[in-house]
Amino acid sequence: MTDENATKPETAEADVKGLTRAQIRRMKRFDNPWQNPKLIWGLSMLLGIIALGVVGRMLWDTDMVFTGSGIPRQGPVGVENLRGQVGTWAHPLGTDVTGKDILALLIVGAPNSLYVGMLASLIGMSIGIFLGFSAGFIRGRLDDVIRVGSDVMITIPPLLILVVFQAAYGDISLTVMAILIACFVWQSPTRLIRAQVLSMRESGYVQMARLSGASTWHIMFREMLPNLVPYLFGSFIANVTTSIVTAVGLEVLGLGPQRVPTLGRVIYDAINSGALIQNLWWWWGIPTLLLAVMFIGLLLVNLGLDEVSNPRLRRL
Amino acid sequence: MTVLDLRNVSIDFPTSKGVVHAVTDVSLSVGKGRRVGFIGESGSGKTTTALSAMRMLASPGFVAGGEILLNSLEKPNLLDLSDDDMRQVRLSRISYIPQGAMNSLNPVMRIAHQIWDGIVAHEGALPQGDLQSRSDAALAGVGLDPEVVGDLYPHELSGGMKQRVCIAIGVCLNPDLIIADEPTSALDVITQRHVMQTLRDVQSEIGAGLILIGHDMGLMAQSVDEIAVLKKGQLVEFGPVRQIIERPEHPYTKELISSVPLVGGKSFLEPAGEETATGFRSENGEPLLELRQVSKHYGAVTALHPMNFTLDGEVPKIISIVGQSGSGKSTLGSLMLGFNAPSTGEVRFKGRDINRQSGAEALSFRKEVQAVFQDPYACFNPFYRVNHALKYPFERFGLSEGPDHTQTAMVEACRAVGLAPETVLGRYPHQLSGGQRQRLIVARALMLSPKLLIADEPVSMVDASLRATILKNIHDLKDRHGISILYITHDLATAFHVSDYVMVLYKGHIVEAGPPKDVIGDPEHAYTQLLIASIPWPDLDRDWGSSKDARQGLEALDRLDGHETIMRGNIPGFELVQG
Numbered sequence: 049m050t051d052e053n054a055t056k057p058e059t060a061e062a063d064v065k066g067l068t069r070a071q072i073r074r075m076k077r078f079d080n081p082w083q084n085p086k087l088i089w090g091l092s093m094l095l096g097i098i099a100l101g102v103v104g105r106m107l108w109d110t111d112m113v114f115t116g117s118g119i120p121r122q123g124p125v126g127v128e129n130l131r132g133q134v135g136t137w138a139h140p141l142g143t144d145v146t147g148k149d150i151l152a153l154l155i156v157g158a159p160n161s162l163y164v165g166m167l168a169s170l171i172g173m174s175i176g177i178f179l180g181f182s183a184g185f186i187r188g189r190l191d192d193v194i195r196v197g198s199d200v201m202i203t204i205p206p207l208l209i210l211v212v213f214q215a216a217y218g219d220i221s222l223t224v225m226a227i228l229i230a231c232f233v234w235q236s237p238t239r240l241i242r243a244q245v246l247s248m249r250e251s252g253y254v255q256m257a258r259l260s261g262a263s264t265w266h267i268m269f270r271e272m273l274p275n276l277v278p279y280l281f282g283s284f285i286a287n288v289t290t291s292i293v294t295a296v297g298l299e300v301l302g303l304g305p306q307r308v309p310t311l312g313r314v315i316y317d318a319i320n321s322g323a324l325i326q327n328l329w330w331w332w333g334i335p336t337l338l339l340a341v342m343f344i345g346l347l348l349v350n351l352g353l354d355e356v357s358n359p360r361l362r363r364l
Numbered sequence: 365m366t367v368l369d370l371r372n373v374s375i376d377f378p379t380s381k382g383v384v385h386a387v388t389d390v391s392l393s394v395g396k397g398r399r400v401g402f403i404g405e406s407g408s409g410k411t412t413t414a415l416s417a418m419r420m421l422a423s424p425g426f427v428a429g430g431e432i433l434l435n436s437l438e439k440p441n442l443l444d445l446s447d448d449d450m451r452q453v454r455l456s457r458i459s460y461i462p463q464g465a466m467n468s469l470n471p472v473m474r475i476a477h478q479i480w481d482g483i484v485a486h487e488g489a490l491p492q493g494d495l496q497s498r499s500d501a502a503l504a505g506v507g508l509d510p511e512v513v514g515d516l517y518p519h520e521l522s523g524g525m526k527q528r529v530c531i532a533i534g535v536c537l538n539p540d541l542i543i544a545d546e547p548t549s550a551l552d553v554i555t556q557r558h559v560m561q562t563l564r565d566v567q568s569e570i571g572a573g574l575i576l577i578g579h580d581m582g583l584m585a586q587s588v589d590e591i592a593v594l595k596k597g598q599l600v601e602f603g604p605v606r607q608i609i610e611r612p613e614h615p616y617t618k619e620l621i622s623s624v625p626l627v628g629g630k631s632f633l634e635p636a637g638e639e640t641a642t643g644f645r646s647e648n649g650e651p652l653l654e655l656r657q658v659s660k661h662y663g664a665v666t667a668l669h670p671m672n673f674t675l676d677g678e679v680p681k682i683i684s685i686v687g688q689s690g691s692g693k694s695t696l697g698s699l700m701l702g703f704n705a706p707s708t709g710e711v712r713f714k715g716r717d718i719n720r721q722s723g724a725e726a727l728s729f730r731k732e733v734q735a736v737f738q739d740p741y742a743c744f745n746p747f748y749r750v751n752h753a754l755k756y757p758f759e760r761f762g763l764s765e766g767p768d769h770t771q772t773a774m775v776e777a778c779r780a781v782g783l784a785p786e787t788v789l790g791r792y793p794h795q796l797s798g799g800q801r802q803r804l805i806v807a808r809a810l811m812l813s814p815k816l817l818i819a820d821e822p823v824s825m826v827d828a829s830l831r832a833t834i835l836k837n838i839h840d841l842k843d844r845h846g847i848s849i850l851y852i853t854h855d856l857a858t859a860f861h862v863s864d865y866v867m868v869l870y871k872g873h874i875v876e877a878g879p880p881k882d883v884i885g886d887p888e889h890a891y892t893q894l895l896i897a898s899i900p901w902p903d904l905d906r907d908w909g910s911s912k913d914a915r916q917g918l919e920a921l922d923r924l925d926g927h928e929t930i931m932r933g934n935i936p937g938f939e940l941v942q943g
Binding site for chain 2: 255274
């Protein structure tokens with residue numbers, strides 16, 4: 049018994065004659081979607097920030113985040129401040145108005161900001177997956193409740209509520225802040241997953257799975273969820289960005305954790321102590337730069353994942 | 365005098381796997397007032413060739429060589445025109461009638477305005493009155509009432525009317541050439557005949573050349589003067605329609621012609637030589653499947669009127685349910701699978717109501733009633749290798765005696781449907797062709813050896829040359845494995861060959877039922893007669909009728925309300941009771 053169709057492609061065959069080796073290499077890279085330059089760049093930027101936290105703790109004295117660790121208002125290496133003092137290697141990125149070492153603040157603060165974003169997003173996604181699947185698959189009254197609930201939540205500006213809450217509550221830990229933010233980032237994954245599940249539950253392979261006697265649990269998590277992974281990743285990354293923006297927003301208003309250095313907190317202190325008027329640019333400029341790196345990294349990862357999951361966006 | 369000449373045209377698509385030569389060295393001419401059919405399977409380059417004349421190739425494709433001459437231009441080579449000049453040529457000299465009319469019209473514009481759009485783009489602003497009379501004339505030309513249809517929005521029209529609006533837009537500037545890309549593939553046969561005849565009429569009225577792209581040899585035979593057969597981007601045969609149909613030279617052309625099943629023609633099923641498998645007798649003497657007063661409403665719409673029939677599985681049989689889209693045939697299929705609950709009545713399998721079963725009963729019902737669906741592309745989860753679709757139910761139903769046994773069963777099932785196991789197993793769905801996937805789904809059904817198989821349009825999305833093979837696989841399930849089959853289809857010709865009993869469904873009623881040689885070979889009900897008359901035959905001496913016939917047929921259908929089933933005889937083991 050032979051299968052005459054097995055090896056016969058439906059269209060004319062491709063030929064690789066007359067192409068340079070560089071072109072073929074580009075094509076190979078195109079074949080493996082994970083070798084996406086945007087994804088690789090974005091991930092290395094994020095890993096760079098994590099590395100700053102990990103390697104920094106090993107090589108640098110993080111106790112210098114405390115007041116009076118050095119001479120106040122010192123510039124980075126080789127930079128002269130308003131008093132004519134030139135920055136030294138003792139504080140490579142300078143110090144703030146109370147003598148805290150900026151490098152130490154960044155080593156501790158940058159991973160903290162990323163941690164808040166990741167944790168909030170993770171919690172939000174978990175809620176979103178659960179609610180989205182329930183609404184899309186079970187339908188009925190539950191769907192109405194979840195849909196209306198998430199639609200209403202989308203219209204409420206999170207910062208407003210968080211400001212009120214934190215102002216009343218005072219000092220909080222990073223984790224509590226992440227949980228608070230998570231309460232405002234589950235709506236869009238819920239809507240996204242619900243919409244995907246709704247279209248997927250009528251698809252051929254879900255029908256096939258039902259024919260195969262699969263349980264609801266199997267259909268939801270073994271048949272549907274794997275196909276949602278690209279969407280989930282994309283949504284997760286977008287949520288991390290939103291969460292970090294919210295967290296930094298709160299911190300810059302002075303409402304974040306009071307005792308733990310974060311990037312937002314450093315910027316708040318800088319603004320509050322007149323860093324702009326004293327031309328202490330390293331104090332607010334370097335943390336802002338780090339935040340920018342973080343956001344660009346997240347954006348690139350998101351774009352890269354988009355291209356991985358949607359080959360049409362890829363270009364040769 | 366030719367309108368369009370293609371000279372040694374080659375089209376390339378650079379892709380990640382290298383350059384695909386989608387079209388290689390194609391030369392042909394379209395004469396004034398002539399109709400040329402491009403026929404070939406999906407991926408054969410027929411649409412690409414035609415679109416190159418519009419210079420509308422999908423990115424990254426490009427014309428790698430040759431000339432495309434539109435002879436009414438001063439400088440005829442289309443490839444030398446600037447983009448702006450080419451824009452002027454589109455619609456006014458060459459117009460394009462797309463495949464899916466439902467997606468081609470702007471949903472927020474009235475029909476008349478959409479016709480004006482094209483006129484204004486080519487002739488500048490015109491007075492309202494002129495535009496109105498032009499669009500009225502265009503709509504009247506395709507048999508639509510301009511007073512009514514011109515003011516409607518696309519969603520208010522039926523599929524056939526939308527396609528005729530697309531034709532009206534295509535011809536409103538009297539082009540030299542019309543390219544129609546499978547204009548009727550989304551329509552049922554009755555509407556297809558009407559739309560094709562409309563297209564033929566307006567085309568001969570304005571004297572334009574016509575390129576008709578399609579894959580149905582019967583439709584081509586009834587519609588065109590010359591046929592170009594394409595395969596893998598090469599023109600394998602080109603000539604007058606009579607020559608191609610009656611004396612095809614290339615083996616591929618012969619294959620295309622022979623793959624069209626004919627009512628009453630030679631059967632494409634080889635007679636089952638061996639003794640046929642015996643069916644199944646239920647323990648308690650209850651019939652395999654029984655429908656009692658089953659009906660289904662969706663809101664105010666009745667998809668299915670009360671229906672009663674009994675199928676005992678003792679001698680396996682293929683029962684065909686034939687009808688057009690909207691006839692309720694797929695609703696019936698999903699009721700029998702238990703995916704939907706009926707609005708009234710009950711569906712009983714081995715004497716038990718399938719919508720009132722315990723968990724264990726439901727699982728054994730699933731094991732015994734399987735299905736093959738229409739769309740082979742959607743039936744596999746893209747995340748898993750194709751083995752998953754075969755392995756999972758086999759293990760889930762407790763048929764497997766271990767991984768080795770599962771593997772052997774999969775290999776055997778693949779061989780039984782004519783697939784080489786090593787070329788399909790372990791691959792991802794997107795690496796297989798539609799035909800291979802559909803055969804794998806048949807293999808899956810075979811592995812589970814159900815008592816009843818519901819085949820819902822199993823071949824309508826598969827290339828013509830593979831249809832016969834897949835139907836033969838399904839037929840084998842009955843002959844060799846004793847599985848009773850409900851074959852749901854819109855295609856009367858295949859139903860004629862495959863089935864033991866045919867039910868014709870129209871607007872949720874069974875209008876005619878009986879053995880296929882009576883119902884399809886010699887129909888009595890007006891609807892069945894119209895269906896048979898509308899099939900395009902790949903036989904030039906059998907006339908399709910004029911557009912007047914088609915319109916009369918459609919009007920007669922509107923007046924019809926058949927609640928009575930015309931019974932054309934019975935077969936043992938299946939009983940249909942007048943609803």
